[in-house]
Amino acid sequence: MINESNYHIYLDEFVAGLLDEEMEMEFVAFLDQHPGILExxxxxxxxxxxxxxxxxxxxxxxxxxxxxxxxxxxxxxxGDLSPQQEIDLARFLDAHPEFEQNKSLVQLTKVDADxxxxxxxxxxxxxxxxxxxxxxxxxxxxxxxxxxxLVFRFLGGHGIPDNELADTxxxxxxSIELPSIRVTGESIQxxxxxPNLSQxxxxxxxxxxxxxxxxxxxxxxxxxxxxxxxxxxxxxxxxPDLNLLPLTITASNVMPGEQLASNATELSVFQWAYKKLxxxxxxxxxxxxxxxxxxxxxxxxxxxxxxIFQVDPNGSGSRIRxxxxxxxxxxxx
Amino acid sequence: xxxxxxxLCVEELSDRLYRFALKSLKDDDHSHDIVQDCFxxxxxxxEGIEFTKAKSYLFTTAYNKxxxxxxxxxxxxxxxxxxxxxxxxxxxxxxxxPIINKALDKLPEVQRTVLLLRDYEGYDYAEIGKIxxxxxxxxxxxxxxxxxxxxNYLGSLQAVLG
Numbered sequence: 001m002i003n004e005s006n007y008h009i010y011l012d013e014f015v016a017g018l019l020d021e022e023m024e025m026e027f028v029a030f031l032d033q034h035p036g037i038l039e040x041x042x043x044x045x046x047x048x049x050x051x052x053x054x055x056x057x058x059x060x061x062x063x064x065x066x067x068x069x070x071x072x073x074x075x076x077x078x079g080d081l082s083p084q085q086e087i088d089l090a091r092f093l094d095a096h097p098e099f100e101q102n103k104s105l106v107q108l109t110k111v112d113a114d115x116x117x118x119x120x121x122x123x124x125x126x127x128x129x130x131x132x133x134x135x136x137x138x139x140x141x142x143x144x145x146x147x148x149x150l151v152f153r154f155l156g157g158h159g160i161p162d163n164e165l166a167d168t169x170x171x172x173x174x175s176i177e178l179p180s181i182r183v184t185g186e187s188i189q190x191x192x193x194x195p196n197l198s199q200x201x202x203x204x205x206x207x208x209x210x211x212x213x214x215x216x217x218x219x220x221x222x223x224x225x226x227x228x229x230x231x232x233x234x235x236x237x238x239x240p241d242l243n244l245l246p247l248t249i250t251a252s253n254v255m256p257g258e259q260l261a262s263n264a265t266e267l268s269v270f271q272w273a274y275k276k277l278x279x280x281x282x283x284x285x286x287x288x289x290x291x292x293x294x295x296x297x298x299x300x301x302x303x304x305x306x307x308i309f310q311v312d313p314n315g316s317g318s319r320i321r322x323x324x325x326x327x328x329x330x331x332x333x
Numbered sequence: 334x335x336x337x338x339x340x341l342c343v344e345e346l347s348d349r350l351y352r353f354a355l356k357s358l359k360d361d362d363h364s365h366d367i368v369q370d371c372f373x374x375x376x377x378x379x380e381g382i383e384f385t386k387a388k389s390y391l392f393t394t395a396y397n398k399x400x401x402x403x404x405x406x407x408x409x410x411x412x413x414x415x416x417x418x419x420x421x422x423x424x425x426x427x428x429x430x431p432i433i434n435k436a437l438d439k440l441p442e443v444q445r446t447v448l449l450l451r452d453y454e455g456y457d458y459a460e461i462g463k464i465x466x467x468x469x470x471x472x473x474x475x476x477x478x479x480x481x482x483x484x485n486y487l488g489s490l491q492a493v494l495g
Contacts, residue, residue, distance in 0.1 A: 005400065006466050009443055013471065074480045080473075102484070108429065109483040111437055113453045119351035121365070125343045125372045127336055 002030045007037065064092050069099050073106040338384040339376060342391070347372065350391055353453060357399050357446050359438065367398045392454070393464045396446065403442050432490060436483040444479035447472050 002010050010027045013019045019027060031037065062068050064085075072089050075081050081089065093099055119125075334342075347368055354364035371394045375387060382390055437445060447465060450456045458469045458476075465472070 009467060012443060070481055074477050105484045105487050108433060108487055109480040111452045113352050117352045117355060119347040119368055122343060122347050125347060126340045127376060
């Protein structure tokens with residue numbers, strides 16, 4: 001279909017006499033419908049003497065002679081000759097060494113890219129991953145999620161006034177080794193005699209009990225997405241009784257369970273945590289955009305859990321204390 | 334196409350796209366603009382473009398933008414002046430290269446474009462046809478005519494220089 005975008009190609013063919021009858025009629029009709037379109041057009045000199053039309057000649061048997069040697073040499077360069085034609089061409093050149101120069105000249109028409117020519121602003125074209133999390137925000141969201149674990153554990157559906165929760169004493173701090181994250185202090189295995197968090201008959205009060213060592217487990221995500229910040233989530237959204245099951249910490253950003261899809265990212269983990277928590281900590285439900293939690297809600301939640309958790313900005317990462325466990329986390333490299 | 338794949342395209346193809354545009358247009362500024370525009374379009378449409386099709390998409394987009402450029406320049410009557418006003422790389426070469434580049438520059442735009450796609454990128458006739466909206470036969474004719482014109486030009490210089 002000839003149009004204003006491609007007509008110049010047909011014009012070139014038209015001038016060279018390469019259009020077949022049907023296309024020529026269509027081109028002439030196009031010119032009739034667009035009077036003046038050729039104004040300023042530079043009509044190419046169709047002096048290139050490729051034996052009238054190579055397109056037509058291809059359908060015929062082109063004689064291998066002095067008049068068509070260039071066509072054969074070009075066809076050879078293009079890889080268009082049959083094995084037999086290549087043999088015939090070689091024999092012809094052997095018999096007519098005066099055409100070796102033609103062969104050399106045709107081979108010079110194979111142009112090589114000049115690799116010294118490079119696009120200078122390559123870095124400006126590149127894009128960063130679409131998910132951006134800032135450390136402070138990430139730390140807040142992580143705290144929200146971790147809070148969910150303890151709220152479920154401590155409240156257990158009985159309900160504890162917020163002020164009692166705020167009065168909860170802070171256990172002593174130890175450090176543990178976590179895979180893939182920066183860790184300070186001693187391993188929890190070396191501090192097995194340190195108190196562990198558990199629920200007592202006195203709601204909201206924490207006392208030392210026989211220790212239940214935290215089990216550290218690194219889970220390889222099924223689908224690791226590009227992300228700026230790693231997220232270390234507490235596993236098991238159903239929150240089993242921690243007195244019976246050891247606390248499991250994973251380095252995965254994929255949460256199993258029906259609440260989260262298998263391809264959930266850290267953002268959806270955060271939002272899930274927020275939805276779980278807002279009723280427990282007295283935060284009214286706020287309609288938030290998908291994949292977001294509001295910063296002010298995160299701040300409220302953090303204020304409520306401050307006596308239990310200590311979340312401090314720490315350079316490129318943050319430190320989170322959960323009972324006797326200290327987790328140092330940092331932005332992904 | 335993922336962000337990583339997009340960035341891989343930038344890494345692998347931006348130089349090649351730039352060389353293609355520069356050799357075709359003989360205008361450094363416009364060549365940079367075309368590369369930038371092409372990748373901007375690719376980024377906007379990355380969801381619908383497979384990684385394996387990105388190269389073809391980029392070169393097709395670049396070709397269409399070059400056609401627009403040629404049409405504008407012809408309309409302004411500036412096409413004849415480009416050769417003199419944009420000696421973008423003539424000093425970078427020595428030996429035969431300047432002569433071959435001169436022969437390439439003398440080709441009509443369409444012939445030069447299909448030859449660059451053929452020799453620089455190794456595209457076959459059908460792929461070049463898709464990029465330039467030409468039939469396979471048209472591509473073949475243009476390539477043959479381009480090589481013959483270059484060969485004749487190089488031969489005439491050889492005759493003059495002895």
